[in-house]
Each structure stands twice: as C-alpha cells, then as structure tokens.
C-alpha cells in the first residue's frame with residue numbers, strides 16, 4: 001500500500017444534514033444543518049483539519065418528489081444555495097478547496113463565469129465548479145416539464161465553451177492599476193469573446209479578472225454516454241457512483257481512453273467515486289452504527305424517493321417486503337439521471353434484491369456504503385486506487401457532524417500512518433493540492 005506515497009486525494013461531498021436517508025434523525029446529527037451557518041463552518045474546519053482536498057456541495061433547483069409521504073420525513077428538501085454558502089466558508093477556512101454545483105440548464109454562462117471567478121479570488125485560488133445538467137427543476141424555470149437529456153447536454157457543451165472563453169477575457173497582467181499614468185487596465189490585454197452559438201450569444205468580456213487558478217477546477221458528475229463525452233473534453237475531476245470494483249475499473253479505463261482521444265494527458269483528470277463510510281472501532285461497532293441509521297429510515301417514504309430517483313416505472317414501496325424486485329421489460333429509459341438508473345438496474349440484475357435490501361444498499365444517496373473499521377475502510381480505498389478504479393474519493397457522510405468527526409478522528413490518521421494521505425497541504429491552490437496544472441490563457445499564449 002505504501003506505493004501510493006500520499007497521493008490519495010479526498011473530497012467531502014456534503015449535502016443537507018448528511019447523505020443517509022435517516023441522517024437528520026440521528027442523535028449525533030444537526031437537524032438544522034441547512035439553517036444555521038455555524039454548522040457548516042464547523043464541518044469545513046474539521047475537514048480542513050483532516051487535510052481534505054476539497055468540500056463539494058451538490059445542488060438542485062427544486063424540491064423533487066412532492067408526495068407528502070416522502071416530504072414529511074426527508075431532510076433533502078432544504079439546502080443552502082452553494083454559491084451563497086461557499087463564499088462564507090472561504091473566509092473561515094484557508095486551505096480546503098470549495099466546489100459547488102452550478103447547473104448548465106437553468107443558468108446563464110456569464111453569471112456562472114463571473115461568480116466562480118469571484119469565488120476563486122475570494123478564496124485565494126480554491127474554487128471548483130461542478131458542471132452538471134440539472135437533474136430536476138424545469139418546472140421552476142419556465143418549462144412545462146424537465147428538459148430532455150440530449151438537449152441538456154448539448155446546452156452544457158456550449159455553456160462550457162462560453163464560460164471558459166469568458167474566463168480568458170483578460171491576460172493575467174491586464175490590470176496595472178497605475179495611478180501615476182492613469183492606467184487602470186490595458187485594453188490591449190483584453191479579448192472580446194463574441195460568441196454566437198445555438199444556445200448563447202455572449203459578447204464579453206467578463207467584468208471580473210482572470211481566476212487565480214487560470215480556471216477554477218472543473219468537476220463533472222454525469223456518467224451517461226453524453227456525460228462521459230463532456231467529461232473527456234472538459235473535466236478535471238469526475239464524480240461517480242460505482243458500487244463495485246469491476247464497475248469502477250471499467251469506468252476509469254473508458255474515461256481515460258476518451259481523454260487520450262481528446263488529446264488530453266492522463267494526469268489532467270482525476271476520478272473520484274463516491275464512498276459513504278460507517279466507521280466503528282470494531283466491526284461490530286460499525287455494524288451497530290449502520291443498524292442504528294437504518295432504523296431511522298421511514299421505509300415507505302425512502303422507497304418512494306428511491307423510485308423517483310431511479311425512474312424505472314415501478315413504485316418500490318408497493319412491492320411485497322420479501323419478494324425480489326422484478327424489473328419491467330423493457331426498463332423505461334429515464335430522461336433524468338441515466339447513469340444512476342443503469343447502475344441500479346445492473347445491481348438488481350446482479351444481486352436480485354428485495355426492495356428492502358435495495359434500500360439498505362442504496363441508503364446513502366445511491367453511493368457505495370462501506371461499513372467497517374478504519375483499517376478495513378483504508379484497505380478498500382487503497383485497493384480501488386491500486387487497481388485503477390480511483391484517484392481519490394468523494395466521501396459522503398451518513399450524518400453531520402458525526403460522520404465527519406469519525407472519519408477525521410479515526411480514518412485520516414490511519415491513511416496518514418500508512419503513507420497514503422498527506423499530513424500537510426502541499427500547495428496554495430486547489431489545483432496545487434490535487435496535482436492539476438494551472439490553466440494558461442489560450443488567448444494570450446507566450
């Protein structure tokens with residue numbers, strides 16, 4: 001395992017009160033995490049003490065399933081606006097990267113380019129943008145229904161071009177701020193974008209300086225065919241959700257092949273599968289913790305929520321508790337989250353679970369739940385790294401702050417003791433710490 005030489009990278013995927021369907025009811029959980037800033041300040045500072053590369057806030061622009069049975073017991077309907085929360089976290093932290101989802105379906109590229117450029121300066125080069133096509137929310141943005149998957153991705157491709165073009169509006173030395181000569185900026189060091197495309201007409205330039213990192217780190221989180229194509233062209237961090245090592249390796253190989261075809265170097269993209277650890281000092285303590293979480297889940301509501309996410313044409317809550325889930329034939333193709341639907345369909349075909357078993361397995365937002373001692377969790381992480389399925393992980397904590405505290409107190413020291421993870425931050429920016437290159441301005445080369 002020592003081969004890793006401290007190179008494992010870690011992101012913290014934070015969401016509401018935690019990633020488990022039972023999270024907010026846990027005795028060690030802050031049920032008000034999405035209401036009280038002090039909570040997130042504390043999580044961010046604990047993660048920074050644990051030397052995490054980044055924290056990541058996912059986002060949706062809708063409440064999702066409105067069935068009262070689901071709503072009543074779910075902590076997911078409430079969340080901070082990530083681009084309001086991250087600037088506040090930027091001023092109470094110094095090292096940890098700050099990554100936010102901003103969807104390309106219901107935003108405008110100019111606003112997003114500007115906000116992330118500002119966040120990058122405010123945080124001294126720690127910003128990252130998770131570029132996704134919105135999972136839900138069309139009805140809140142003037143559409144009768146959600147936008148079709150292919151259209152969302154077509155818009156995302158062009159959105160990326162415009163945002164990155166706007167970030168290159170100014171050379172790094174475009175602002176001499178010379179009081180003596182009266183030269184605030186040098187117009188010769190400015191480029192007007194003049195983008196005219198299918199979805200956007202944007203003249204530019206951006207009224208923000210070039211981000212400190214060149215561009216904020218670009219993350220991407222949809223693994224469908226269209227999502228992988230976009231990632232190969234644009235992403236430097238890819239967030240995924242594979243359940244098995246074999247799936248992880250297949251994805252990793254596929255994305256690297258696409259990367260090579262796009263003419264990009266292998267070290268320019270890091271794959272972070274999601275992992276939801278339940279840590280105990282002994283195996284039985286870890287299992288008890290997992291049982292305690294499971295007991296807090298309202299099964300009917302959670303199964304309904306899962307049915308909404310999977311969109312496979314059946315209500316899992318209506319199935320008999322002890323019978324295996326029978327998939328419709330053919331499985332109706334979702335327009336929402338294609339790769340997640342596929343992962344779960346594969347899991348059902350592979351393991352033939354009952355609805356209850358499926359719920360236990362996918363209790364952490366569909367990401368892989370790993371119950372064990374610090375040593376077991378570390379071994380599993382090292383195995384995925386060494387077998388070519390991960391460059392690091394996005395850790396989802398079952399509840400906040402308990403899940404973060406357990407990981408930082410027990411797992412991080414074990415990773416460090418085995419030489420798998422840093423003891424101090426290597427660099428100043430998120431790019432430095434992730435081992436990603438600064439992005440030079442394409443319009444002012446040399």
Ligand SMILES: Cc1cc2nc3c(=O)[nH]c(=O)nc-3n(C[C@H](O)[C@H](O)[C@H](O)COP(=O)(O)O)c2cc1C
Nearest residue numbers: 058059101133134135221222223224227239338339
């Ligand atoms: C780790 C992870 C994080 C994600 N975060 C978001 C998010 O914050 N907001 C969102 O709308 N979709 C998020 N997604 C889902 C997809 O990016 C999005 O639904 C996309 O529209 C379709 O994904 P697909 O390419 O797999 O079909 C996430 C997916 C993964 C695996």
